Amino acid sequence: MPQxxxxxxxxxxxxxxxxxxxxxxxxxFALVPAIIIELLVPARRLxxxxxxxxxxxxxxxxxxxxxxxxxxxxxxxxLLTRNLLGWTVTNQPWWIIGVVTLxxxxxxxxxxxxxxxxxxxxxxxxxxxxxxxADPNISASSTIRHHWLEEVLRYFVLGIPVIxxxxxxxxxxxxxxxxIGIYGMFIxxxxxxxxxxxxxxxxGPQYHRIHHSLKKEHFDKNFAVFFPFWDRLFGTTCLxxxxxxxxxxxxxxxxxxxxxxxxxxxxxxxxxVSGDMVVGSNSAAHGNQR
Numbered sequence: 001m002p003q004x005x006x007x008x009x010x011x012x013x014x015x016x017x018x019x020x021x022x023x024x025x026x027x028x029f030a031l032v033p034a035i036i037i038e039l040l041v042p043a044r045r046l047x048x049x050x051x052x053x054x055x056x057x058x059x060x061x062x063x064x065x066x067x068x069x070x071x072x073x074x075x076x077x078x079l080l081t082r083n084l085l086g087w088t089v090t091n092q093p094w095w096i097i098g099v100v101t102l103x104x105x106x107x108x109x110x111x112x113x114x115x116x117x118x119x120x121x122x123x124x125x126x127x128x129x130x131x132x133x134a135d136p137n138i139s140a141s142s143t144i145r146h147h148w149l150e151e152v153l154r155y156f157v158l159g160i161p162v163i164x165x166x167x168x169x170x171x172x173x174x175x176x177x178x179x180i181g182i183y184g185m186f187i188x189x190x191x192x193x194x195x196x197x198x199x200x201x202x203x204g205p206q207y208h209r210i211h212h213s214l215k216k217e218h219f220d221k222n223f224a225v226f227f228p229f230w231d232r233l234f235g236t237t238c239l240x241x242x243x244x245x246x247x248x249x250x251x252x253x254x255x256x257x258x259x260x261x262x263x264x265x266x267x268x269x270x271x272x273v274s275g276d277m278v279v280g281s282n283s284a285a286h287g288n289q290r
Contacts, residue, residue: 012067020062023181030182034140038190043205043245046190047137053257054141061144065151072155080160083167101173104166108158108180109226113234115157116223127266128153134256136249138212143184147262187225192245199239203228206240213246 038046087100119129128147135142187208195204203225211222221238224230231237249256252268260267 012070013063016063016066016070017059019066020059023062024058026178027181027185031140031185034185034189038139041192042190043192043209044137044190044247046139047135050135050137050257051139051141054135054139054145057262058141058144061146061148064148068149068152069155072152076160081164083165085165087166097173101176101179104162104173104176105180105226106229107165108162109224109230111158111161112154112225113223113230115154116225117220117236120220120223125153127268130250130252130254130268131261131266133212133248134250134254134261135212136256137190138188138209138248139190140185140188142188143181147266149264183226192243194240194242200228202226206245209246209248210238210240210244212248214249214251215246218246 035046035051039048087103092100119125128150131147132142132145132150135145187203187205189205191205193205195202195206198204199207203222207222207228208225210218213219218238221236222228222231223236228237254268255261258267
């Protein structure tokens with residue numbers, strides 16, 4: 001490989017790694033206290049080795065995802081029509097900013113809902129999504145536990161639609177990325193925090209824990225990450241019972257933290273992605289005894 005190409009790749013790697021460390025630093029003010037609380041008063045006993053792995057993996061995940069997305073974004077970004085809605089928050093009153101934020105999150109959640117359902121239905125997508133569900137006890141650190149190539153898939157399903165509708169998120173709502181990241185920690189938080197009637201309005205830790213549950217009656221439920229409205233509309237709601245904090249993880253005989261899951265084509269048990277394992281459902285995750 002020519003020296004110029006090596007220089008470019010080295011610079012890109014350094015740039016992405018530096019950005020990843022900065023992002024981790026930005027959210028640490030929320031992540032560190034969240035983990036301390038999980039250690040002191042967990043909903044279920046925290047699986048500390050997995051938490052440490054998740055934290056160590058976080059900058060690696062963001063770095064590899066950024067490198068994978070770089071050529072795709074460079075090629076497609078100039079071709080996209082941006083901000084069809086023409087919305088802006090520049091010099092706007094607080095309530096306009098609030099409305100734009102809520103609409104953005106609702107639209108984001110709609111596209112994420114259907115992508116998320118596809119991840120549980122189609123074996124190829126589940127192969128990548130399994131790593132997130134394999135966490136033996138979800139916690140705030142689980143929000144960054146995703147296969148790095150999932151970001152490439154999300155770019156096409158989520159990134160392009162929101163860019164076309166709202167423009168580049170870091171320009172329309174510059175703090176939105178941090179908000180989404182912190183909210184992801186919140187819904188995975190391993191604490192006993194029932195939201196009561198608010199569970200009908202926003203997703204909370206108890207509601208999302210159902211999605212990760214090992215109980216069969218919880219399979220393929222609660223796909224939304226912000227607003228349960230989408231689950232109610234499309235028939236996938238399962239409200240938690242009082243005091244219910246189910247065991248989470250996967251039961252497919254595969255490794256929870258094996259590094260083979262993080263290869264470009266994840267190495268996991270063929271049974272976990274085999275369509276003939278599905279009994280009475282089209283869901284890949286059902287067949288995995290998730």
